[in-house]
Amino acid sequence: MEINLVSDTVTKPTQEMLHAMFQAKVGDDVYKQDPTINALEAKVANMFGMEAALFFPSGTMANQTALKLHTNPGDEIICDKWSHIYLYEAGGAAFNSGCSLSLLDGERGMITADMVRKAINDPEFFHAPLTSLVSIENTTNKGGGACYEMETLREIKQVCVQNKLKYHLDGARLWNAMVAKKQSPRQFGELFDSISVCLSKGLGAPVGSVLISDAKTIKKALRIRKIFGGAMRQAGYLAAAGIYALDNHIERLADDHRRAKELAFILQRLPWVASVEPVETNILIFNVQSYLDEKVIIEKFREKSIHISSMGQGKLRIVTHLDYRQVMHEYVLEILPKISI
Numbered sequence: 001m002e003i004n005l006v007s008d009t010v011t012k013p014t015q016e017m018l019h020a021m022f023q024a025k026v027g028d029d030v031y032k033q034d035p036t037i038n039a040l041e042a043k044v045a046n047m048f049g050m051e052a053a054l055f056f057p058s059g060t061m062a063n064q065t066a067l068k069l070h071t072n073p074g075d076e077i078i079c080d081k082w083s084h085i086y087l088y089e090a091g092g093a094a095f096n097s098g099c100s101l102s103l104l105d106g107e108r109g110m111i112t113a114d115m116v117r118k119a120i121n122d123p124e125f126f127h128a129p130l131t132s133l134v135s136i137e138n139t140t141n142k143g144g145g146a147c148y149e150m151e152t153l154r155e156i157k158q159v160c161v162q163n164k165l166k167y168h169l170d171g172a173r174l175w176n177a178m179v180a181k182k183q184s185p186r187q188f189g190e191l192f193d194s195i196s197v198c199l200s201k202g203l204g205a206p207v208g209s210v211l212i213s214d215a216k217t218i219k220k221a222l223r224i225r226k227i228f229g230g231a232m233r234q235a236g237y238l239a240a241a242g243i244y245a246l247d248n249h250i251e252r253l254a255d256d257h258r259r260a261k262e263l264a265f266i267l268q269r270l271p272w273v274a275s276v277e278p279v280e281t282n283i284l285i286f287n288v289q290s291y292l293d294e295k296v297i298i299e300k301f302r303e304k305s306i307h308i309s310s311m312g313q314g315k316l317r318i319v320t321h322l323d324y325r326q327v328m329h330e331y332v333l334e335i336l337p338k339i340s341i
């Protein structure tokens with residue numbers, strides 16, 4: 001039994017999900033004639049109380065489309081220094097949209113209204129790039145699955161409105177945040193100009209993200225998705241997996257969160273662990289004692305068939321997910337204290 005805790009992207013479709021995919025009615029989505037994709041887009045837009053949605057092959061493409069929609073070349077985007085759009089989208093903001101990023105020194109990947117206010121360039125000062133967009137992440141990826149308080153998001157929104165800035169939410173793991181904080185999609189739909197959500201992380205679909213916004217913006221997004229090469233044909237098979245995931249895999253995220261907390265509880269008692277970061281959702285980040293090499297720890301875990309990843313500088317990461325089942329969890333809880341370092 002191999003236990004892969006490297007990421008929540010490693011899940012494979014369940015039998016039930018595969019069954020739903022086999023049953024899907026499909027058409028050519030480039031002509032917007034795939035009934036299952038149309039149904040998924042309508043379903044997600046409706047969940048968030050927003051006008052329209054668009055299916056994407058990846059979260060990166062959905063985010064990159066949002067950045068393109070809300071900016072002009074030369075503009076500046078405000079985000080946290082640990083943002084996925086900065087660290088893990090291969091410089092796409094510069095490549096696709098010609099934008100610079102103003103990186104804020106947030107806490108576990110989360111920024112505040114005050115920090116945003118201070119980072120906005122005076123639009124009259126023509127020597128500086130024009131600030132046009134604030135992009136936030138919830139939950140944070142590099143921040144270890146941390147999630148925002150609704151109040152903070154509302155305060156940032158106010159700053160955006162006062163300064164005529166667009167407001168994008170990279171919600172790759174928004175489902176986790178909503179389950180952990182008991183929030184509803186509509187609360188987010190009210191605040192943001194656009195939201196990207198992922199179907200292939202915690203929800204366990206094999207492929208797919210959705211961008212949600214108003215009808216006019218999504219109409220523009222259709223052309224940008226085409227330019228990025230993301231218009232697909234009979235992709236309703238993938239959308240069917242997404243619909244199945246939305247109907248069946250959201251509430252169970254609470255199990256992933258509980259398991260991550262239980263692992264943290266054990267880890268923080270082990271002598272070779274220096275500290276464990278607070279666990280709010282399904283990501284657990286911990287630091288090993290400074291005299292240890294994290295590669296050695298990864299190898300010790302591997303010997304027990306447990307796969308985890310390194311974030312560098314003595315930090316290790318564990319991510320729980322749909323394919324990390326209770327039997328595996330019980331094995332890991334039992335074996336952790338027995339690993340001799």
Ligand SMILES: *Cc1c(COP(=O)(O)O)cnc(C)c1O
Nearest residue numbers: 058059060061084137141170172
């Ligand atoms: C995974 C992730 C993405 C991008 O998803 P891909 O489908 O891998 O392109 C975007 N934002 C965050 C915060 C993520 O964790």
